[in-house]
Amino acid sequence: MSIRRIVFWSHLVVGVTAGLIIALLSITGVLLTYERQILGMAEARLSPAAMSGEAMTADELGRIAGETAGQASRSLIYHRDPARPVEINAGRGRTTLINPYSGETIETAAGPARDFFGAVTSLHRYLAMSGESRATGKATTGAANLAFLFILVRGFYLWWPKAWRWSFVKLNLLFRGNLPNAKARDYNWHHVFGIWALIPLLAVVISGVVISYPWAASLVERAYGDGPAALAAPADSSDADAASPAPPAPGPAASLQAMLDPAREIDANWRTIAIALPATPQAPLVELTVDTGNGAQYDRKRLLTFDHHDGSLLTDVIAAQTQTPARRARIYLRFLHTGEVYGWWGQTLAGLGSLAALFLAWTGLALAWRRLVIPAWRRRMQ
Numbered sequence: 001m002s003i004r005r006i007v008f009w010s011h012l013v014v015g016v017t018a019g020l021i022i023a024l025l026s027i028t029g030v031l032l033t034y035e036r037q038i039l040g041m042a043e044a045r046l047s048p049a050a051m052s053g054e055a056m057t058a059d060e061l062g063r064i065a066g067e068t069a070g071q072a073s074r075s076l077i078y079h080r081d082p083a084r085p086v087e088i089n090a091g092r093g094r095t096t097l098i099n100p101y102s103g104e105t106i107e108t109a110a111g112p113a114r115d116f117f118g119a120v121t122s123l124h125r126y127l128a129m130s131g132e133s134r135a136t137g138k139a140t141t142g143a144a145n146l147a148f149l150f151i152l153v154r155g156f157y158l159w160w161p162k163a164w165r166w167s168f169v170k171l172n173l174l175f176r177g178n179l180p181n182a183k184a185r186d187y188n189w190h191h192v193f194g195i196w197a198l199i200p201l202l203a204v205v206i207s208g209v210v211i212s213y214p215w216a217a218s219l220v221e222r223a224y225g226d227g228p229a230a231l232a233a234p235a236d237s238s239d240a241d242a243a244s245p246a247p248p249a250p251g252p253a254a255s256l257q258a259m260l261d262p263a264r265e266i267d268a269n270w271r272t273i274a275i276a277l278p279a280t281p282q283a284p285l286v287e288l289t290v291d292t293g294n295g296a297q298y299d300r301k302r303l304l305t306f307d308h309h310d311g312s313l314l315t316d317v318i319a320a321q322t323q324t325p326a327r328r329a330r331i332y333l334r335f336l337h338t339g340e341v342y343g344w345w346g347q348t349l350a351g352l353g354s355l356a357a358l359f360l361a362w363t364g365l366a367l368a369w370r371r372l373v374i375p376a377w378r379r380r381m382q
Contacts, residue, residue: 004158011154012368014147019365021127021144022151026358028124029204033351035117036294036340042110044097045083055100058256061086062277064103068096076275078260089274142212148357149205151364155194183370190363197356200339200349207337210330217330224326253281254311262313263288263304283308289319296340298323298331 058076065074065088077087085097085106097106108114122128126137161168172191179185210216256275263273267290274289286306293300301319306312320328335341339350 007154007157011151011158012371014154015151015361015364016368016372018144018147018151019361019368021140022148023358023361023365024127025124025141025144025148026354026361028120029354030351030358031120032117032124032338033347033354034344036296036347037344039110039113039117042113044085044106044109046085046099046101046106050099051082051101053101056103058260058275060103061088061098061100062256062275064088064098065090065277068105073279074277076256076277078273078275080271138212142209145205145208145212149202149209152194152198152201152205156198159191159195183367186363186366189359190367193356193359193363197353197360200353201357203336204339204350204353207333210333211337220329220333221326224324224329253278253308254306256286258311259286259288259304259306259313263290266290266302266304266316267292278308285314294340294343296335296338297343298328298335 061076065076068088068090073091075089077089079086086100088096088098090096095108097108098104099106119128122130125141126134127140129137159172172188173195175192176188179188210220256277260273260275264270269292270290271293272289272291272295274291276287276289278286284307286308288304288306290302290304291300292302299318299320303315303317303319303322304313305315307314320331323331332341336346337350339346339348342349
């Protein structure tokens with residue numbers, strides 16, 4: 001049996017085995033394409049009447065955060081849009097919206113949208129399984145993603161023409177009309193979607209493998225020469241760890257508002273500013289994150305470290321510079337998977353790649369059905 005025939009049958013068998021899960025991952029990937037933007041538009045906005053009067057200081061809102069979140073690690077998140085409430089973030093999924101003019105809690109308007117995207121994300125990552133079954137769902141989606149990488153590489157090998165003649169290449173590079181039957185259409189579409197979406201699909205799938213498997217993350221570590229300490233989970237889009245300077249001597253705490261005001265002047269293009277609220281008044285440092293990106297672009301975050309005693313600015317660094325090369329690579333791969341690392345156009349490419357993957361799964365299964373099932377059925381009926 002020739003190598004090409006072995007590649008073809010392995011491509012076919014793996015595709016049939018993982019095809020339905022790949023189709024599910026593709027559908028949910030399309031639905032999650034613009035999650036960040038949709039949630040942002042769905043969030044509550046303050047009415048002009050609610051924005052009357054003098055805004056509360058960061059110190060006053062920090063005290064409210066202490067009453068709201070208790071001893072949990074908390075942060076205040078300010079948005080550049082003055083109509084957006086201030087967020088009290090006490091960890092993943094624990095966000096409270098506050099009217100910065102009155103201090104009143106605001107019911108989020110994005111509740112239904114968050115529930116929808118939460119359900120789709122659970123389906124995408126864990127096949128909507130929960131409890132002890134969640135690990136099984138995660139293993140299944142991870143295996144399907146790895147199988148899809150195998151299929152893409154094998155498919156590209158099968159597509160590669162023996163002779164680069166345009167008359168031959170265009171048959172599998174462009175959509176063709178007036179095809180004789182559905183089989184010819186599926187064959188044409190399978191090749192066209194596979195070639196045009198190959199690069200974004202490889203980016204999405206390879207980054208998904210790194211997210212799913214510790215051994216793949218370990219390969220990233222070795223590639224950058226970092227040790228096992230860098231194998232921690234990727235940072236959330238709102239978190240950042242700065243290299244801390246030597247702590248100053250303890251003393252009375254400076255005003256948080258006196259730190260927020262200069263932070264707003266650091267970069268005129270800021271979109272959000274997060275204040276990591278100190279755990280105690282004696283904490284020596286206060287960190288602020290000035291984000292000029294969409295929350296997923298680590299190189300567009302600046303970490304400001306202030307002296308909690310006198311309010312002076314101690315350090316101002318790009319967030320990415322505080323991490324090891326391997327850690328930066330893993331954060332990059334985390335948001336390359338969704339395309340968010342390149343903003344809305346990166347999300348669009350990732351979404352279109354997911355849509356192409358759905359067509360690949362559909363046409364691939366249809367071709368396999370005609371090649372394997374229908375002939376077997378006809379032989380049985382004879």
